[in-house]
Amino acid sequence: MYPSIIVTVDVVLMTLCLDVLCVALIRRPNAPFAGELALPGGYVHAQEDGNAEDAAYRILREKMGIRPPYLEQLATFSGNRRDPRGWSASIAYFALVSPTTEATWQPVSKLQKLAFDHAAIIQAAVDRLRSKSAYSVLPAYLLPETFTLAELQKIYEQVLGSPLDKSSFRRKIKELDLLDQVAGSFQVGNQRPAQIYRLKKMMTFDRTLSQSAPRKAGRSGQ
Amino acid sequence: MYPSIIVTVDVVLMTLCLDVLCVALIRRPNAPFAGELALPGGYVHAQEDGNAEDAAYRILREKMGIRPPYLEQLATFSGNRRDPRGWSASIAYFALVSPTTEATWQPVSKLQKLAFDHAAIIQAAVDRLRSKSAYSVLPAYLLPETFTLAELQKIYEQVLGSPLDKSSFRRKIKELDLLDQVAGSFQVGNQRPAQIYRLKKMMTFDRTLSQSAPRKAGRSGQ
DNA sequence: CAGGCATATTTGCTAAATGCAACTAACCAG
């Protein structure tokens, strides 16, 4: 009835490798852009995915073997130029994971040519991460589940790109009150042990960006 | 090749009516949800729209007869539940216009039942407007092209939902440096005239949320 | 076991930003 539009979901999966912000990329096996690096992504499976977020989780599971502790919708990139097959829309998500995850990581600072407009999508994700870092504990998702305040500060400095004052940082983090102390300490080497923290459990009150029915075989027609 | 997905663009067009934040709604002539109120929206026209933003502007032109001074992508709402016809994705935008625009306006505070998940989309737009108002001059787009600082402050209070201090507000606005004075004054009644301001001209450096070719008849295949 | 070294964590002070209230300015009505 209407000209077909290609709808995909792409995920900017970020972590830290050696203190550098990196993004997971996959070499495309098929056309278009066969052989080039691209974000993990795929078509929406209308039968399988209740909504786009489900699709993002499925794609990360299938292509990366993980379920990230943080995932949010970034934006939708659309147009008649980004995919040679025609008019397309990519619902882009960005996800943060701890550095342990196995994957092909590339530093976000020096990216070669990427398929589609994926370089622009990554740039938008980095911008979003940076701006949200100014008033949230998002960067904590880039660390292992437990961490010290010194480690956390280092990540913030890495993400924000500028050094932070130690006492101000700790004041701010503590007044945000989003971390829990963990009984037990941790020593990096031959010095005073540092208190260990973890993110507080909290509900991610997503104001329903998507509405999905419990996944079932049959749907109400089309 | 892949199950068809319904792709639409919906716009939350907001303004102020008698100092109250309102949204433009249209009564749907056709199924689904015939006769119910809904956001202005429509299908993407792959031949006509270079990208989703183009579609949003086209829809506002066709259905509202306007071109808003401010438009930004909000989020994409998707899933198998929001449209009875099947799996759908709505790329939602939000736009701000001055109060002179003719339309069917409804206060955002008391909305009756709306079609699809449009109530949730409006809620997300209001939240976004509120949060951006804390550090930008977005609310100025809700006013006529020229305005006084007192009028602007009133709008901010309306949008943010709390009263603001006069001197702090003026300090903040002036240091943001996004307004230009307009030579000439304006008196509301029998009191001291107020200085008139307008938004500075500035480029909206959209980091390419969409890539579109110059609109032409033929495209590069499908 | 004392002293040195390295990092963690706190404390004290200064400077900047914000909030509050009073004050002055400009206009109109009478």
Place this chain on the structure above:
DNA sequence: CTGGTTAGTTGCATTTAGCAAATATGCCTG
């Protein structure tokens, strides 16, 4: 000229952020 009303500014108290030094706590060495 006086009073009323809104515009716009100024002065200070309070809060917040930035910076530097001091203190705390471990390990290591001798």
